Amino acid sequence: MNDVMVAVGVDTHTDVHVVAVLDQTGRLLATRDFPATIRGYAQLATWIESFGTVDKVGMEGTGHFGAWPAAVLDRVRAEGGGGRPA
Numbered sequence: 001m002n003d004v005m006v007a008v009g010v011d012t013h014t015d016v017h018v019v020a021v022l023d024q025t026g027r028l029l030a031t032r033d034f035p036a037t038i039r040g041y042a043q044l045a046t047w048i049e050s051f052g053t054v055d056k057v058g059m060e061g062t063g064h065f066g067a068w069p070a071a072v073l074d075r076v077r078a079e080g081g082g083g084r085p086a
Helices: 038-049 067-080
Strands: 005-012 016-022 028-035 053-060
Touching: 016 038, 028 038
Parallel strands: 005 053
Antiparallel strands: 005 016, 016 028
């Protein structure tokens, strides 16, 4: 993993979650959607970790649709030594 600190934003939906990754200055690095499945959550985690250390996470809808991706992102942030959820 590189030394870049990134922020991750997630918009949750029934079948797909849309994820954006930003650098420390707020510049958009990439966006991508992932299926709302166990495999999709694993892909999401691998993809965001490829950008650097997750420092902040912002998520719309952490209830029903966002419960799994919230748990995945919390694990990624904790393992990467990132900060608190935004």
